[in-house]
Amino acid sequence: MRRMLSLVLIALMTIPCGANAKPILDGSVEFLITSEGLLETTKDISLVLMALVSAQGKVEHDLKENITLVNLLLSRQNSDGGWGYFKGSTSDVVDTSYAIIALNRAIALYPKGTLEYSKISRSLDHAVSFILNAYSDNGWGYVGNTKPEFYPTAMAVWALGEMGFGTKHPYIKRALNYLNSTTNYGGLSEYEAMALKALAFKSVGQKVSDEMVSKIKESLEMEELSVRERALLTYALVTCEGVNFDVAKALLTLEYLKHGEETFYWSNTPGLLTQTYVFETSAYATLSFALVSDKLSEEIENPFKASCEALKNAQNPDGGWSYFYGFPSNEKATYYALKALKLCYFRDPSIEKGLEWIREQYEKNRRVMEKYHEIYPPYVYTLLTLLEFNMLNDTEKIRDVDLIKGVRIGVGKWGNVLGPQPYDTALAIKSLLALGISSNDTDIQNAKSWLLSVSKGGWGTYVKTRFYSYMLPPEVSITLEVLEALAPISTKEELEPHLKWLIEQRTDDGGWANIKEHYLIGVFQYREEPSVELTVRATELLAKFGYDYREEVLNWLMGRKHEEDTIVDSALATMFLS
Template sequence: MRRALSLLFIAMLLLPYANVTAKPVLESAVDFIKDSKSISNETKSVSLALMAMVESAGKVEEDLSPYIDEYVNFLLENQNPDDGWGYSPGQSSDVLDTSYAVVALSKAAEYYGYGTSQHTSLRIVADRGAKFIKNAFNGEAWGYTPNTKSEFYPTVIALWALGNRGYSWESSYMLKRGVSFLESIKSYPGFTSTEIEALRLIAYKSIKYTPRDIEKRLASLKDSLDKSSLSTKERVLATYTLILYEGVSFDAAKALLTLEDIKKENPTYWENNLPMRDREIVPVSSYATLSFALVAEKSRVIEKLPEKLKSMQNDDGGWGYRVGSPSNEIATYYALKALKKYYFTDISIDKGLEWTSARLSTLKEISEKQKELYGPYVYAILTLAEFNMLSDEQKEENIEFIKSLKMEDGKWGSFLGPQPFDTALAIRALLALGLSPEDSDIQKAKKWLLSVSKEGWGIFLRTKYYEYMVTQDVSTTLEVLEALAPISTKEELEPHIEWLLKQRNEDGGWPDIKENTLGGVVIYRGESHIDLTIRVEELLEPLGYNLRDEVFNWIQTHEEENILDSALKTGFLSQFRFVAKGVYDVIKLIGEENFTLAYAPGRRETAEVAKEAVDNFFNTNITLEEFKGINDGNYIVLTDYNDVNISDYNPDITLKVNDSNIVLNEKTYDKGKIIVLVPGKYEKGVILFVLYPEDMKSAVETFFNSGLIKYLKGKALVIKFEDKNNDGIASLEELSAEVMG
């Protein structure tokens, strides 16, 4: 998506830590929140503060666990015998405060992690609270106390709470009635229309209900955020809601910048600019902190993981199951997939692909000789297809070959007969080779797989008289679900997903076989494996199961046993770390690592201006030198459009230069009137290319001097200069920008 916008507002990342010389906004906000119980011990305030701390954990320098424990214990100690909570300790239970407590304790349970004693106990307590809420339902919605008149506020927070306990609008009559009631509310005493809509959308997100006019509603919230008359309470609620739905969009970033402008200092907090504002300080500050925390990044825990994985590569270019063991196609497939998430180009990737390419014909011969689908052959196909290394002819040839190995229509197998594992491999390979999901063999394979088991797959046995699944195991089930996921509905896969979820060990990970019993006695319990656990998370995440943070916490306490573990862990953790996919991914390193500002001949004066600005804003001292190519280390490069081949450093960006215009990812711009910022990465560092013609030097200097470089985000950025007063000198008001991605 591209948007044209004034550079005055291009704070494309909320960056609570944008200015390295000041205490980060999130850090300072948490300083206030962690001690806010001394200001208000109301259940609502304590619950919202706990939510803010849980979301901030791992994203600020301080260890928040003692404070999270304290606030959790406060809520546990003040739960009433009827399983609800009151307005404050010792008061009678009500729906509103019970709902806030249930949301907070549900979030805290996720923080402690599946399999921990805290997770188990908090889940039980939160479920008891949810039962109180459900019992208070009056047939239409919720009042403040059980079986009283329906009211907006307790109903909207009750939905938020029940959503956090796993209830969804789609499967709950109670929640559907609640939504209908909320939709009927046009006004409510003590709440503005902005607050009503924000709270509604927060609740709807929790119960997985998406209104048909959601885009219109979000647009209305954005319009509200542009109004200077908005109260602080309205603003923090609208901002939090917008981030829940859109993440770090331009509008969300702009809203966060406004929150930065209106914050109070030492420590950072927010207060409502309306009567009774003192009572709102903790809730308002909690929502603001939640907003910043939602978009902040977790601590960098894996900066060396890709290098470690590269060091495990064998001399022949492949990876083995363990360091030093012979290369195999499965380990190599996962290693290359992981490295691809970190590097656009890399010699290790090239070597791995060369090894795989050289192996393909041999693997095919083995399959042909065995007259069955050979697993390593399939993984070689998956690897080469992933990296677009197969010609159309090769794809067709391998499609025909794989089909020739089927035992019957839609079934592949071994000497045991048709097997789910082999059939799943065939589906994955055929889809990777570009065969339509509607192909008859793929559809028959899908139908057969779904027919032979109601929950999970393993070894399948067919005799003259009967057929049945001898065993079910996680690895086979994963292989089948990975094959079926792109061509099936969630409903078709749900029984098998439920079986897979039941195989989870108490420690939070997945074994291949959870347990074996003999005569009702457990004789074997399977150990959890990193590779299986990560594959489960990656399979289920697109299907709406949010296990990411739980798995993240789990793998921090488990050591890799082999290269397969290392590869999958490296790939999974890439989402929690820096990968140079956007402009900010480069910019954020300027204050942390050494950079060289390299300039093309004739651009030294502009480079000196840029260096002074960068040094000032990032409290650094970058090297200045004439551009003679990318050699070693990190760079900011000031040069013309056609002086470098951008695709060598960023394959997501294509830049073509013609006589009168340039074409950036298929969009045409007038040559000579724009500055293009593109991030890049290579084996030895990162690069920020600043591409422009010499007559745009004034615009480049204005851009750097503005300090906007601290906040930029997007896959690439196009800055335009419109000389409105015809003086040839760029002012900030004459610059606009278009963000890609």
């Protein structure tokens, strides 16, 4: 489930969501294209070139004609094969490494045998010789014959890895040991050092440890990160990881931090003594979105394929879906699974098989409801499923209306031995409306009046005795059933106190549990964990009445673990992200 949602989420970030929406990659590339005349350092030129090359073929326009930074970079190469900080500056390992990485990626744009390919190839050979000749002791200093330092060593390893060097090369092997052992990062922050170390390791085929990846993820949770550090760490994470929730969270944060309406860029917050690093930061952000676009296209053919495949694979042999994985098929789980799959396929064997199972249960459950003369939830979910897929004829619909009305315990009231129940009455309203009964129907109007009369907040189990009636503590699950049933036939003003109650039940972490806090004789006992099902349903319901928590809930979904989610959770989350 966690992987499924991340695929959909990243697709939603990288694909335009409306007629006037611009994909984030297109907007960031437009900014970088216009930056050529403003770039001064070898590092900035190289990073912008890397970003533009990585976006080629993934944005609306062909970038090949606009990537003129190759010639600019070639023109700045010194006679010793290296590059300096500025044009004409003394060659150093760091800037030469950035140039190697950029040119090695750019050469893929040109066919072998062309003049451009030959020029870049000769330049790279010369540059690699410069790096190898600058090796000293166990790594690289900023220039040849100086003691190793972290930054030039990490960059040299990254650059040589891009050129095909691996961990068996003696220079690389010793340099990796040095990078693992040193804690002196020079002028780099620990976050920059960690990201560059991961990129260097990945480049030469050295495993990036789980511990290092975890530290990168933990660092990305820190608010004090500069945007520059965040962009670099995100690029390192995207490079090291597949498409997952942590990557999605990091990209979502970057998306939030962008500047501009049509042309997007990223920068540190400007200050009296601080630089904005706008080109470097924007380049790393663009690289992140371009790389995840590659991984996304490798993973899925459309944004929802993975989520639909996961739901399909969870189908039981009998055609239904269980509420919990591995258990017998359940009508409610099957209802939500089929609704989710309907978003991806018009007709699919899994849907057909599921509907066959639903049809069988529909007949069985109808007989159960007739026998016990009360609302039977499994029957309601089979009925709603068949109506969703337009699989009932007029005769069957009339029979269902008669059955539902026939199990009333009063005009507009449905329940059990305890008396009329909000839950049962809500299911009856939902069913009758889905069957095409008018909202002005006497039973529906009386049901609405009764429900609104028994509570000024949430609803729970209702107990009616000979002498008095009362309601047990309200529950979010029952309240949602009631509000979902009343929403099509009520105004916001009528439901306002109940909507406010629902909002008040939101847990501290942003979700909804069935009961927020449990008390025993007035003494607090424990807080209940929120569920995906209740959270998504509450969010969708509240949005209909102008209370929009969807973005916050999106972050909540990304931040939680989903190993224990049910099929209903998975299906509702998929529909939520659609």
